[in-house]
Amino acid sequence: MRLILALTTALTVAATGARAEEGMWTFDNFPIARANATLGTSIDQAWLDRVRLSSVRFGGCSAGIVSDAGLVMTNNHCVATCVANLSTQARNYAETGFTPRNREEEAKCPGGTAEILTDISDVTERVRAAAAGKTGLAFNQARDAEIGRIEQEACGTATDKRCQVVTLYRGGQFKLYTYKKYTDVRLAFAPEDRAATFGGDLDNFSFPRFAIDAAFIRLYENDAPAQTPTHFTWNADKPVEGTPVFVAGSPGATQRLLTMDQLATVRDVVLPMDQLIASELRGRLIRFSEESEENAFIAMDPIVGLENTYKRGLGRMRALTDASFMTRRAEAETDFQRRVRGADVEVRGARVEAAPGSxxxxxxxxxxxxxxxxxxxxxxxxYPAMALLEGGTGVGTTSVAGGSQLFAWARTLVRGAQEREKPSSERLPEFGDARLSSVQAALFAERPTYPGLEQVRMEWWLSKTREWLTVDHPAVRGLLGQESPEQLSARLVEGTTLADPAVRRALWEGGLAAIQASDDPMIQYLLSIQDETRAIRADWETRVQAPTDQASERLATARFEAYGDSVYPDATGTLRLTYGLIEGSDVPGQRFGPFTTFAGLWDRATGAAPFDVAPKLLAARDRIDGDAVLNMTVSSDTIGGSSGSPVVTAAGEMVGANFDSTVLTQRNAYGYDRNVNRSVIVTTGAVTVALRDVYDMGRLVEELGAR
Amino acid sequence: MRLILALTTALTVAATGARAEEGMWTFDNFPIARANATLGTSIDQAWLDRVRLSSVRFGGCSAGIVSDAGLVMTNNHCVATCVANLSTQARNYAETGFTPRNREEEAKCPGGTAEILTDISDVTERVRAAAAGKTGLAFNQARDAEIGRIEQEACGTATDKRCQVVTLYRGGQFKLYTYKKYTDVRLAFAPEDRAATFGGDLDNFSFPRFAIDAAFIRLYENDAPAQTPTHFTWNADKPVEGTPVFVAGSPGATQRLLTMDQLATVRDVVLPMDQLIASELRGRLIRFSEESEENAFIAMDPIVGLENTYKRGLGRMRALTDASFMTRRAEAETDFQRRVRGADVEVRGARVEAAPGSxxxxxxxxxxxxxxxxxxxxxxxxYPAMALLEGGTGVGTTSVAGGSQLFAWARTLVRGAQEREKPSSERLPEFGDARLSSVQAALFAERPTYPGLEQVRMEWWLSKTREWLTVDHPAVRGLLGQESPEQLSARLVEGTTLADPAVRRALWEGGLAAIQASDDPMIQYLLSIQDETRAIRADWETRVQAPTDQASERLATARFEAYGDSVYPDATGTLRLTYGLIEGSDVPGQRFGPFTTFAGLWDRATGAAPFDVAPKLLAARDRIDGDAVLNMTVSSDTIGGSSGSPVVTAAGEMVGANFDSTVLTQRNAYGYDRNVNRSVIVTTGAVTVALRDVYDMGRLVEELGAR
Structure with a gap:
């Protein structure tokens, strides 16, 4: 008797089979019927296609097209790096807002790219076949090489599209995603930073929020605004509680399919280390920013980013140490195990035996x-060595070299030169032929670097690496030699000329010979640590990643067997669609109604940062209806990376953009909890008010067709 | 049939009945016979008395008398605050060492006090009787009032002794400890700081260590060196592996008697919060110290202290997330529960039933x-509100106001004035009559404050309080009003005159009227937040502390019933004796021999801080025997607070002072693990070398009678 367990979804729990509003669904496996049944809507495949083609990925964020001339709305915090790159201390757009009077004044975001998902095709069989019969590192290498070939065959050297083989269900499926790619993205509007960050780090991840965390970019092609006939309709009406909405975006990463053993590693090792050292970097940066006006300007964007990551980790730690949450997670695993192990399995009261060969x-x-x-x-x-020296563990957040831009460029240059000496299929995957154009675009982009900031980052990283790996670790000896973290950082940051894009371009184009001949200390330093850091990565890939990938693939197969297509894949930074209702929350520690208004903003303001209202916004107070809705919460299933995600109605109208979620919602990384999960949305109504009544951006209001 | 379970100690595990070298024993319940049997020694009660009377408590540290003229050895890190208080940036003894040529140059440590335990008597019945029949806060208040009366009756207003009722076994026993108290403690020798901190924070909590973490103070009475005919004999011979040793000191706090539920709170809530916010303060202080030579000088001592606490927490987090350690802990609890619940109890294979009424x-x-x-x-x-606003939770390490000295003085002044309006028995216990002389001594001591450092501490504290309690918490509104943490800290630190001891004395002596009339902003601020912070403390005491104390008392009674006197009490910062062997370690992550030598120090040195050899020590290299032992490890059962503890032989000879323990040893807070626990000791041999060959302190060598 075959196990026909897909029928038993009523028994399932979060993280195995999805229920109600749970699920970050791919566009090629969206449960249309179930969503319509749950929400009382009637969306169809054509609606899905329109939403997908109107959804944009920008940096690590999501966004939505809102006019036929390439205008795209996202969050202000998603353009913060662009704003910082376009600003100087004297002309600080974070302070003033960026309000170009016409399209010609819209300014290109250095290194900014945007993508629209145009096609999805299944390449699972081809990837599986290439790695079949292999184990260990050979398994991963064969798989990665085949993935590289598929991407290369599909995209070649085209610069206006990108091909990406996406691993879904932790190896259960491989899909080729093809994107239309825009490499000319211009900033069309950003508000004063404080209008977007009112309450700052403190209100972040809580609700009520009072933040106009919205900005506009514009896609360009051939130096002209892109033509985008498929786009969302702007709807700035006052939102209504209980309205069904859909959220289209690229949630970064969830870990819902991890086993309890894997989660324990995250809880006991990954999160504590990442959070502790991030907290120290935060302290260093806060003090650095207090030292001068210039430092405050320099550190603002890095601090915001770091605090966001830190807060997310905090919410996750709370989830993984919440006994009742973990009990539910363990029950889900037990249910899954009982089903697929074929022992003691009960289906609606009857015991079923597994079929031979299943x-x-x-x-x-x-x-x-x-x-x-x-x-x-x-x-x-x-983990500590891999996280600190290589990154890319798939579970942690620690950034190599503390996020030093100069170090990152040097690493790309040195590794890129070394890897390009080999055939594409034998390289580290990130340097496969299909990926080189993206690597180059990031490397050649003009963006400012600040030696003081770089020094803080490098010093912190070197000293934390020494502390966590200990002085006697061979990699630490190689990393520091006889120098202290302070001395070494100063020598590298002061001596390097990589801040100049022309230098980077020349080194890239000069290949390995140019790299080896370079007397740039950062380049020489990266060359000197390659053996040790590559060995750490190889060790991790052989002993952790490869066996994890292989076991996860078996689990994925078992999961389909147990739950059918009621399962959705973990988020992987690729486009997903989720759905829910506009509603508040009423659980312990999280009780609020669904809306905040401008009147609430005036009430909450104290005048002292970060609870000071931005000057232009404050000046417009009399022109603004205090009852106008500013932010709202929805029950859709989101996670970091969903920032900027368009929130749309069943009629395809955009009513807001996701910009935040509550601390309790961070447990979403490990499992959806309908009673707790709330995403925080800036409404199109509030954005319209800002454009029209505060920032004199009537030309955009007109382009949006806003009432 | 009565449960005669004390016979079954062979069955017991750590944290319930002690085995082998386990146990931080009180001097009135030291297992002489067992220690002698385990170690092959023959100590007796007279030996115990001599050791007790030769042991000194100094600040949060331990120390041992080593001459008949009041000379006491402790760790250098135990005198770091004294050294900092005696130093200026121009005359920085941490850099040069403090090497007085004669006794007259020995300098008084501001606010320093030292104590010797002269008597222990049992007051359990009296304390129990006072609280009998009461519950909740009334239970704690009755108990605390009786404790205050006992202390007051025993010590009155004497300034040369101190009386302390010590709560042992979490309420199982109350003992009156009487100390001879020295309020004139002078610094007799401190090495260059780097000689004591070689390897710094990085080598801290690891082994091998190469640190001369030793210093001498001298007890004074009537402006003359105290006469101390009872003291340890100095033995600077080369130590021998396997030698039995005893360690006498005042370990700070263990939590071995906590239930698994209580430990989970420490693991999930207390340690993560304490560690995360400490890590941020560490980052702020590190950056602060890099801003100038002056700041580096100011921040050195605070950073060392903070990093020590932080590292300790890290080791504890590792213990509480170590599945096998926690399993053993849970098994111990199950064993205990089975015994005392009287169900399913087996004693050597036979089931025993509990007697009625037991x-x-x-x-x-x-x-x-x-x-x-x-x-x-x-x-x-x-916990977060209590830890941040009141401290004294008994489990956490977060210091109120970030350890701001000005804030602490203001709090003592305001609360002291308010409390002294009431009869002693109705006051907060720390302001009972018996404790006022210690409060005054600390308050009136001359010690420098640094506005820059105070600002860092206050800013950090206010911003973390706002972050963890959230903006909408009533206490946070009261704490900050309309000001930002930066504004408020600056206003208080810049405006206060409490740095002047004469001001503090006048305010103390002026009582509540003077406090209320004061226009000092720090005093006014403390007055303004009393209602809220006292309410938080009352809430904690009523809902957490009181029920915890009452249940713990019942558990303690049950524990005696189950295990007899094979149980030792949790450490409480009072004098204990432990024992073990000089030996290395051979478990995963911790493999080393028992000794390091001066030759090893020269080998490990890189020249870059913190691996630079202190200049005077380096200059003496040729005079020093490279094979001389520097540090050693022993298996005795210690915990933070044991720093400076004399390590003595069965012959009563001092062979070293405890100054460190390994990261794995930090699990000692929750249970002793004989294979893992290693304390790190600076040997008397190394100290003799330093005095004689490096610092020209022949006069002390002579006083010690060193060979």
Whole structure:
């Protein structure tokens, strides 16, 4: 008797089979019928296609097209780096807002790219076939090489599209995503930063919020605004509680399919280390920013980004140490195990046995949970070195070299030169032929660097690496030699000329010979640490990543067997659609109605940062209807990376953009909780008020067709 | 049949009944016979008395008398605050060492006091009787009032002794400790700071160590060196592996008697918050110290202290997230529960039933584990406010106002004035009559304050309080009003005159009228927040502390019933004796031999801080025998607060002072692990070398009678 368990979804719990509003769905597997049944809507495939083609990925954020001339709305915090790059201390757009009087004044975001997902095709069989029969690192290399070939075949050297093989269900599926790519993205409007960040770090991840966290960019092609006949309709009407909405965006990463053993590693090792060292960097940057006006300007964007990451980690720590949340998670795992192991499985009261040859039976001898359990002690041991020296663990947030831009460029140059000596299929995947144009675009972009900031980042990173790996670790000896973190950072930051894009371009184009001949200390330093850092990465990939990937693939197969297509994949930074209702929250520690208004903003203001109203916004107070809705909350299933996601109605009208979620919502990384999960939205109504009544941006109001 | 379970100690595990070298024993319940049997020694009561009377408590540290003229050895890090207080930027003793040529040059440590435990008497019945029949806050108030009366009766207003009722076994016993007290403590020698801190924060909590973390103070009476005929004999011979040693000191606090529910609160709430915010303060202080030579001087001592606390917390987090450690801890609890609940108890294979009327039977209806379990959700909710605004939670390390000295003085002044209006028995316990002389001594001591440092501390504290309690918390509104943390800190720190000891004395002596009339902004600020902060403390004491204390007392009674006197009390910052062997370690992550030498120091040195050898020490290199032992490890059971503890042989000879322990040893807070626990000791041999060959302190070498 075959296990027909897909029928039993009523028994399932979060993280296995999805219920109600749960799920960050891919556009090629969206549960149209269920969503319509849950919400009382009637969307169809044509609606889905329109929403997908109106949705934009910009940097790590999401965005939505709102006019036929390439105008795109996202969050202000998503353009913060662009604003910082376009600003100087004397002409600080974060302070004044960026309000170009006409399209000609719209300014190009250095290194900014935007993408629209145009096609999805299944390449699972091809990727599987390439790695079949292999184990360990050979498995991953064969898979990565095949992925590189697929991407290269599909996109070649085209600069106006990007091809990406996306790994879904942790290896359960591989899909080729093809994007239309825009490499000329201009800033069309940003408000005063304080209008977008009112309450700052403190109100971040709480509600009520009172923030106009919105900005506009414009897609350009051939030096002209892109023609975008498919776009969302702007609807600035006052929102109504209970309205069904859909949120289209690119949520960054969830870990809902991790086993309990894997989650324990995140809880015990990954999050504590990441959070502790981030907290120290935060302290260093806060003090740095207090030292001068200039430093305050320089550190603003990095502090905001860091605090956002830190707060997210805090919410996650709370979830993983919440006994009742973890109990539910464990129950879900037990349910899954009982189903696929084919022992003691009950379906509606009756015991069912697994069929010979089924996945359930195979798993008895090749148990992925056991395999993943055995990886964890190794992952716990190797994580600090991998996180600090290589990054890319897939679970942590620690940035290599503390996010030093000069270090990152040097690493790209040195590794890029070394890797390009090999055939594409043998390179580190990020330097495969299909990815080189993106690498170059990022490398050649003009963007300012600040030696003081770079010094803080490098010093922190070197000293934390020494502290966490200990002085006697061979990599630490290689990293520091006889120098202190302070001395070494100063020598590298002061001596390097990589801040000049022409220097970077010449080194890139000169290849390995130019790199080896360079006397730039940062380049020489990166060359000198390659053996050690590459060895750490290889160790991680062989002993942690490869066995994890293989076991996860087996788990994914088992999951389809157990739950059918009621399962959605973990978020992977690619386009997803979620749905929910406009509503408030009424659980302990989180009780609020769904809306805030401008009147509430005036009430909350104290005059002292970060509770000071931005000057232009304050000056417009008399022109603004105090009852106009500013922010709202919705129950859709989102996670970091969803920032800027267009919030649309069943009629395809845009009513807001996601910009935040509550601290309790951060548990969303590990499982959806309908009673708790609330995303925070800046409404199109509030944005219209800002454009029309505060920033004199009538030309955009007109372009939006706003009433 | 009565439960005669004390016989079954072979079955017990850490945290319930002690085995082998486990236990921080009080001097009135030291297991002489067992220690002698374990170690092959023959100590007796007279030996114990000599050791007790030769042991000194100094600040939060331990120390040992080593001459008949009041000379006392402790760690250099224990005198760091004294050194900082005696130094100026121009005459920085941390840099040069403090090497007085004669006794007259020995300098008084501002506010320094030292104590010797002269008597212990049991007052359990009296304290119990006072609180009998009471519950909730009334229980704690009655108990605290009786404790205050006992202390007052025993010590009166004497300034040369101190009386302290010590709560042992979390309420299982109350003992009156009487100390001989020295309020004139002078610094007799401190090495260059780097000689004591070689490897700095990085080598801290690891081994091998290469640090001469030793210093000498001298006890004074009537302006003359105290006569101390009872003292340890100085033995500077090369130590031998396997030698039995005893360590006498005042370990700060362990939490071995906490239930698993209580530990989960520490793991999930207390440690993560304390560590995260400490890490940010660390970052702020590091950057502050980099801003100028002056700031580096000012921040050195605070950073060292903070990093020590932080590292300790890190080791504790690792213990509480170590599955095998926690499993052993849980097994110990289960063993205890089975014994005292009188159900399913097996003694050597036979089932025993509890006698009617026994504690075991009583606990069935009044279960302390259940009571403590029910307190935990409340403790989790109230902890952040209590820790940030009041301190004194007994589990956390967060210091109120970030450790601002000016704030602390203001709080003492305001609360002291308010409390002294009431009869002693109705006051907050820390302002009872018996404690006022210590309060005054600390308040009137001359010690420097640094506005820049105070500003960093206050800013950090106010901003973290706002972040963790959220903007909408009533206490936060009261704390900040319409000001930002930066504005408020600046106004208070710049405006206050409390840095002047004469001002503090006048305000103290002027009582409540003077306080209320004061226009000092820090005083006025403290007055303004009393209602809110006192309410938070009362809430904690009523809903967390009182029920915890009552349940813990029941648990303590049950523990004696189950394990007899094979149980030792949790450390409480009072004098204890532990024992072990000189030996290395050979467990994963901790493999080393028992000794390091001066030759090893020269090898490890890089020249870059903190791995630079102190100049005077380096200059003496040729005079020093490279094979001389510098540091060693022993298996005795210690915890923070044991710093400076004399390490003595069965012959009563001092062979070193405890100054560190490994990161893995930090689990000692929750349970002793004989294979892992290693204390790090600076040897008397190394100290003799430093005095004789490096710092030209022959006069002390002579006084010590060193060979």
């Amino acid at each position: 996945v359930a039976v195979q798993l008895r001898s090749d148990d992925p949970w056991r395999a993943l359990g055995e990886v964890q002690p190794i992952a716990r041991e190797l | 504690v075991a039977v009583q606990l069935r209806s009044d279960d302390p584990w259940r009571a403590l379990g029910e307190v935990q959700p409340i403790a989790r909710e109230l």
